[in-house]
Amino acid sequence: MTDELVLYTNPMSRGRIARWMLEEAGVAYRVEILQFGTTMKDDGYRAINPMAKVPTLVHGKSVVTECAAICAYLADAFPSAGLAPPVNARANYYRWMFFGAGPLEAAVTNRALGVDVPAGRERMVGYGSFSDVMNTLELALRTNSYIAGDSFTAADVYVGSQIGWGLQFGSIEKRPVFEQYFGRLALRPAYQRASEKDDQAAGELQTAV
Known part of the structure; x- marks a missing residue:
């Protein structure tokens, strides 16, 4: 599958689960960091996820919410990573x-x-x-x-x-x-990469406040 993967997340949320899963899948993805109470609640993001919460994964025209669903979806979308049994x-x-x-x-x-x-x-x-x-x-x-x-x-x-x-x-x-x-x-290694990236993002958010 060649459609772009975009993860909408906040590093102090369950979005860390989705980030880890993306790192395990070994695929390229883009991250959009949202802030609680502001960008997470605006109309643009609500059009993607009416619950106005993170994480949300967008893969081309497909939208996946809920961490368990995101994990299962990525395991099936990228079977070469071997993250789901037969x-x-x-x-x-x-x-x-x-x-x-x-x-x-x-x-x-x-x-x-x-x-x-x-x-x-x-x-x-x-x-x-x-x-x-x-x-x-x-x-x-x-x-x-x-x-x-x-x-x-x-x-x-x-x-x-x-x-x-x-x-x-x-x-x-x-x-x-x-x-x-x-x-x-x-x-x-995938867990450590994901944690490092989310920790860095969290630090940048705190600095920006």
Whole structure:
């Protein structure tokens, strides 16, 4: 595919996930940095993403929002990067990608906001309890080197980013298996390139304020 890739992002956002994924895909892309409350809310950007949030990926005429979707889209759009299993071997890949987008993010966000699920109402939230989510995630990572098996995939970019942030900000328990898993991911050259670029962009934004 030859259409230009444009990432609309802010370096202090989930856009860091999309940047990492683009670096793993090894493709050329252009970045448009948006600021919260101003350029992210203007009519021009709302025409691309009515939610007025980042990240958004534009690939030619295609617009992709939501980090899990961006990761899955790039893995399929650039198969030579080997970031998705063969179609007939994607059960775990889909399972954990959507686990990250559903139970994991919801449980971690609710915990960070101090939202407690009333006793007996766990079925309503979809993830049961925070401990259920953490124990399930730990079991998966004790069983495999990566979240979907023995090979690194786009699901590791998405789930791994959440674990990395959770460990950094205290919203995910510092269990040894989580620290070991993210430690492996943080050594990846693509992760380090993406982090360096976003850190630089964040510094430039702060200087401009």
